[in-house]
Amino acid sequence: MQLSDLTSKTSVQRWLQVGIPAAVGVLVVVLAWLAGPGLFGIAGTDSGAPVQAEVTKPAECSAGNPVESVTFSLGGKPREGTLNGCGHAKGERVEVGVPVDAPAEGPLTVSAADTSAGAQDSRGPIALVLLVFACFAGGTYAFLFIKGPGKLALLH
Known part of the structure; x- marks a missing residue:
């Protein structure tokens, strides 16, 4: 029995066995890229x-x-706002994000400012790289799985 008898698949069939999973993996990565960071649950929110x-007035966690x-100064005027958070002491200074379209009067709802201001958020690229590796592994x-168990043991 010769090796060519054991490997009777044509080169087109072999390319299809490798090409189809590779094409599906590339398609998944491209679609994930086009979907944007919201796909990974890390859509950037503008904290203002x-x-x-x-x-x-602190709140218990x-x-x-x-x-x-909280109180803060916005446009030279003292303002009051509510912060969705807890664990701060009365009189503690915190950095908050004020909405860009804040009204000129009345209390505001503010959010905690990003603790890594100015830093590049690396979660999106890391998630995309992990997706590429998952596609490659799949x-x-x-x-x-398509190739099946090796048949080289039949050769003498």
Whole structure:
């Protein structure tokens, strides 16, 4: 028995066995890239302009949906706002994000400013690289599954 008898598949069939999983993997990566960072649950949220605020009424973290009261200066005027957070002491200085379209009067709802301001968020590229590796691993598994067990043991 010769090796050519054991490998009777044509080169077109072999390219299809490798090409189809590879093409599907590339398609998944391209679609994930086009879907954007929201696909990975890391869509960037604009927390607004960072402003130093002072906590006037802290909230306990054991309470459901804790909200703290803060005061800050916006446009040279003292403003009051609510911060969805907990664990700060009264009089503590925190950095909050004030919405860009904040009204000129009344209390505002502010959010905690990004703690890594100015840093590049690397979660998106890392998630995309992991997706590429997952596609590669899946394609390799599909290739090995279609190829079946090795038949070189039949050769004498």
